[in-house]
Amino acid sequence: QVQLVESGGGLAQPGGSLRLSCAASGFTFSSYAMSWARQAPGKGLEWVSEISSGGNTFYVDRVKGRFTISRNNGENTVLLQMNSLKPEDTAVYYCRATDLDVRADYWGQGTQVTVSS
Numbered sequence: 001q002v003q004l005v006e007s008g009g010g011l012a013q014p015g016g017s018l019r020l021s022c023a024a025s026g027f028t029f030s031s032y033a034m035s036w037a038r039q040a041p042g043k044g045l046e047w048v049s050e051i052s053s054g055g056n057t058f059y060v061d062r063v064k065g066r067f068t069i070s071r072n073n074g075e076n077t078v079l080l081q082m083n084s085l086k087p088e089d090t091a092v093y094y095c096r097a098t099d100l101d102v103r104a105d106y107w108g109q110g111t112q113v114t115v116s117s
Helices: none
Strands: 003-007 010-012 018-025 033-039 045-051 057-059 067-072 077-082 091-099 104-107 111-115
Touching: 003 091, 018 033, 018 091, 018 111, 033 067, 033 077, 045 067, 045 077, 045 091, 057 067
Parallel strands: 010 111
Antiparallel strands: 003 018, 018 077, 033 045, 033 091, 045 057, 067 077, 091 104, 091 111
């Protein structure tokens, strides 16, 4: 059974940091691209960052230089280190696993991040 379980969300002050973690199971983690997306209140889903199976990283412009994605294939986890947080980073953050070769697309349940003073 495929599972993606996010953790690490919570309340942070503007300028603060949070680290999100996604624990994966039930599929060959190392073969999958892993990404984070978010949905702010009243807005659509926004792709935030991706790390390929080979370790290449990509970010949406608005988080470049502030967020860092990484993966640990030995522990089947993907992290999103978020620094210099802004109120507009407030959203539910979702972990996603994709493998286009096998047309697989899995999502976690999400974790709430709130940035407020």
